[in-house]
Amino acid sequence: MQQAELNPEQRLAVETTEGAVCVIAGPGAGKTRTLTSRYVYLVRDLGINPQNILCVTFTNKAAQEMKARIRAMTGDLDLGQICTFHAFCVRFLKDEGYVIGIPKDFIVIDEEDELELLNEVYETFGIPGNLMKFSAAMDVIGNFKDDSNYIRDLVLTSPESLREKALQSPDISDKVFYGYLWAERKIFGLDFDDVIWAAFYILDHFPSVKQKWQERLQYVMVDEYQDVSNDQAALANILSELNGNLFVVGDPDQTIYTWRGSSPAIMLRFPKSHKNCRTIKLMQNYRSLPAIIGAANSLIRHNRDRFPVEGVPIRRDADPANPSLVVFDGEKTEKESLAWFVKALLHLHKAGRGWEEFAVLYRSRQSSRAVEEALVRAGIPYRVWSGVAFYARREVKDSLCYMRMLTRGDDAAFLRTVNSPKRGFGPKKADALKVLAMREGISYYEALKRHIDEKPFNTKAIREYVAVIEKARASAAARKVSDVFNLIMADSGYEASLQLSGEDERLNNLAELRQAIANYESDADDPTSLPEFLQRASVFAEDIGEQKGPAMKLMTIHAAKGLEFPVVFLWGFSEGIMPSSRTSTMEEMEEERRVCYVGMTRAKDLLILCHSQGTSEASTFRYPSRFFFELDRNLVKLVRPLEPGLEESAKEALMYKDKFLTGEPLESSSWRPGDHVRHKVFGDGEIIAVAKSGAMTIRFPTLATPRTLMAGAPLERI
Ligand code: ATP
Numbered sequence: 001m002q003q004a005e006l007n008p009e010q011r012l013a014v015e016t017t018e019g020a021v022c023v024i025a026g027p028g029a030g031k032t033r034t035l036t037s038r039y040v041y042l043v044r045d046l047g048i049n050p051q052n053i054l055c056v057t058f059t060n061k062a063a064q065e066m067k068a069r070i071r072a073m074t075g076d077l078d079l080g081q082i083c084t085f086h087a088f089c090v091r092f093l094k095d096e097g098y099v100i101g102i103p104k105d106f107i108v109i110d111e112e113d114e115l116e117l118l119n120e121v122y123e124t125f126g127i128p129g130n131l132m133k134f135s136a137a138m139d140v141i142g143n144f145k146d147d148s149n150y151i152r153d154l155v156l157t158s159p160e161s162l163r164e165k166a167l168q169s170p171d172i173s174d175k176v177f178y179g180y181l182w183a184e185r186k187i188f189g190l191d192f193d194d195v196i197w198a199a200f201y202i203l204d205h206f207p208s209v210k211q212k213w214q215e216r217l218q219y220v221m222v223d224e225y226q227d228v229s230n231d232q233a234a235l236a237n238i239l240s241e242l243n244g245n246l247f248v249v250g251d252p253d254q255t256i257y258t259w260r261g262s263s264p265a266i267m268l269r270f271p272k273s274h275k276n277c278r279t280i281k282l283m284q285n286y287r288s289l290p291a292i293i294g295a296a297n298s299l300i301r302h303n304r305d306r307f308p309v310e311g312v313p314i315r316r317d318a319d320p321a322n323p324s325l326v327v328f329d330g331e332k333t334e335k336e337s338l339a340w341f342v343k344a345l346l347h348l349h350k351a352g353r354g355w356e357e358f359a360v361l362y363r364s365r366q367s368s369r370a371v372e373e374a375l376v377r378a379g380i381p382y383r384v385w386s387g388v389a390f391y392a393r394r395e396v397k398d399s400l401c402y403m404r405m406l407t408r409g410d411d412a413a414f415l416r417t418v419n420s421p422k423r424g425f426g427p428k429k430a431d432a433l434k435v436l437a438m439r440e441g442i443s444y445y446e447a448l449k450r451h452i453d454e455k456p457f458n459t460k461a462i463r464e465y466v467a468v469i470e471k472a473r474a475s476a477a478a479r480k481v482s483d484v485f486n487l488i489m490a491d492s493g494y495e496a497s498l499q500l501s502g503e504d505e506r507l508n509n510l511a512e513l514r515q516a517i518a519n520y521e522s523d524a525d526d527p528t529s530l531p532e533f534l535q536r537a538s539v540f541a542e543d544i545g546e547q548k549g550p551a552m553k554l555m556t557i558h559a560a561k562g563l564e565f566p567v568v569f570l571w572g573f574s575e576g577i578m579p580s581s582r583t584s585t586m587e588e589m590e591e592e593r594r595v596c597y598v599g600m601t602r603a604k605d606l607l608i609l610c611h612s613q614g615t616s617e618a619s620t621f622r623y624p625s626r627f628f629f630e631l632d633r634n635l636v637k638l639v640r641p642l643e644p645g646l647e648e649s650a651k652e653a654l655m656y657k658d659k660f661l662t663g664e665p666l667e668s669s670s671w672r673p674g675d676h677v678r679h680k681v682f683g684d685g686e687i688i689a690v691a692k693s694g695a696m697t698i699r700f701p702t703l704a705t706p707r708t709l710m711a712g713a714p715l716e717r718i
């Protein structure tokens with residue numbers, strides 16, 4: 001059996017098995033490879049039993065991959081302790097939870113379940129949804145769970161007394177928190193925070209359990225340490241305390257989960273907080289071609305809060321005529337930008353790249369919609385690697401089904417919509433309706449209309465559902481698809497229910513679906529044809545079944561952490577997308593920059609940064625990402641030269657916007673609707689609206705539709 005090749009620093013990290021070791025290195029320096037080799041070294045060369053090693057990865061996928069690799073080198077062994085913190089704690093609690101009364105078959109609560117529980121809490125305790133959004137409630141609950149003391153409340157208190165506590169709490173936060181504990185306790189469900197804190201609580205309060213595990217875990221290793229939260233770091237510490245063999249690897253520049261409690265500081269503190277810690281830096285980059293590394297480094301240097309470990313490239317640019325970093329300064333519309341993207345893909349594929357060599361990475365999930373549509377149209381195989389293809393997402397399916405209720409009214413669409421949002425139409429009613437529909441040979445919905453005055457269907461909520469569908473049906477044929485969509489989303493209460501639960505990502509996907517409808521309307525002969533739109537949408541929905549054979553991979557940058565691909569397209573390299581328009585502080589901007597850095601450094605041979613100036617509506621105009629202007633331009637090949645004046649106006653607009661971030665006072669906009677202005681690129685135009693933020697909507701005769709420009713966009717008065 002052969003061990004992977006290692007350089008001297010990597011070998012040192014592998015062989016320094018005793019004590020605390022901290023490996024800090026940039027992307028592609030072989031941290032994960034070193035960690036894997038160390039595991040093999042412990043088992044094969046030192047004869048350590050895998051039962052005595054805990055190896056923590058960031059995702060389940062990463063754990064699978066690592067197990068496969070280690071198995072290939074060590075033979076078939078039980079590698080159950082190569083897992084995430086979460087999976088480890090679940091296992092731990094199955095064994096040890098009984099000491100505080102956690103049953104072996106406790107339920108693991110995921111994010112969807114959390115919202116279900118909250119729903120129950122709000123109903124049971126009569127909390128009005130507008131008092132505190134679900135997202136805010138989750139924050140409140142998260143804040144309560146910031147040490148392990150609450151575990152006593154959760155597991156050692158009876159459900160009744162938790163309920164009593166929630167009922168008695170005058171304070172809304174307390175009510176939500178104890179209500180939530182009650183809902184969890186009732187079913188013995190433990191969420192993400194609970195499993196970590198419960199494990200921690202047991203280790204803290206039961207010395208014999210602690211000793212048993214500390215003796216068992218002779219070696220603890222953690223990959224992606226830059227993204228652990230405080231509780232995870234504390235757990236790794238306590239588990240490794242007895243033997244002191246804690247090995248962590250990471251890159252503070254790649255911290256991208258601060259919203260979940262990580263911070264670059266945790267890693268930087270590690271050498272100081274662990275006695276006799278050995279810090280090892282890996283300074284070579286094996287992954288990417290030099291231009292990619294150089295450009296990524298030139299970007300991340302704009303972060304102030306960092307500990308630089310910039311590796312030297314090992315690989316050489318093979319062919320200077322074949323650039324490894326390309327920036328596509330997009331077309332005017334999304335459609336044209338996608339056309340360029342597909343052309344570039346086909347070109348590379350023809351030149352010999354297999355589909356599996358490509359990845360498209362984006363900042364947020366809804367961005368996959370445009371890319372997926374383009375790939376389906378071009379017949380290029382792809383897989384959405386993490387999460388679900390756009391047209392298979394719950395909210396997208398739900399709202400398309402609402403629209404289908406206005407055309408076909410089929411049973412599948414009915415069953416999907418009738419109880420979403422909740423209208424008290426459960427499986428029992430569905431069964432009763434099914435019997436009627438079968439007997440009378442009509443659809444469920446027709447049967448419901450026919451029997452709406454009878455029990456059990458004659459409830460207010462169900463009547464309302466029928467009224468909403470009927471009202472929308474009456475006008476659907478004469479209206480634009482977008483109007484029909486807005487009407488049904490508003491009247492059905494579907495969108496409002498997502499707003500209430502604060503499910504921002506789902507709302508973003510609905511906004512993205514609106515964009516798809518707008519695209520359809522600008523293309524179609526008949527923008528009022530709902531059946532035709534639904535038919536087109538169903539094409540995308542059908543095509544997303546698991547593709548066999550080689551396929552491109554689509555995923556968010558967050559999901560691409562730790563991975564590498566020969567060719568990477570960063571889609572949405574535009575201001576307002578990456579960095580996200582929701583960035584509101586300098587710290588958040590540094591995190592956005594790290595996200596971009598992680599995305600760029602996934603590429604081995606070719607990185608293509610793709611910007612699109614606008615959407616099909618062309619109502620918004622986007623500048624290229626500020627990160628583009630921060631890159632070392634000598635390393636970048638532009639697909640075509642920038643439009644003259646674009647860089648200056650983008651930078652001026654950014655400077656103005658950044659005053660928001662730094663808190664500098666803003667001058668109020670001096671522009672008024674009706675002002676005539678001259679723009680360097682778009683020519684002369686007239687301002688039609690000025691928003692509070694100072695953003696202006698301007699009609700330019702050179703453009704088919706008005707553009708929105710950021711406050712501070714350089715304009716000349718004429
Ligand atoms: P990231 O920060 O992105 O997680 P990493 O530091 O974990 O990166 P790895 O994924 O372990 O880096 O390694 C990057 C690539 O370099 C892999 O393809 C790996 O096999 C290769 N590599 C690492 N070390 C060596 C080496 N000594 N010789 C040859 N190839 C190496």
Ligand code: MG
Nearest residue numbers: 031032033562
């Ligand atoms: Mg790695």
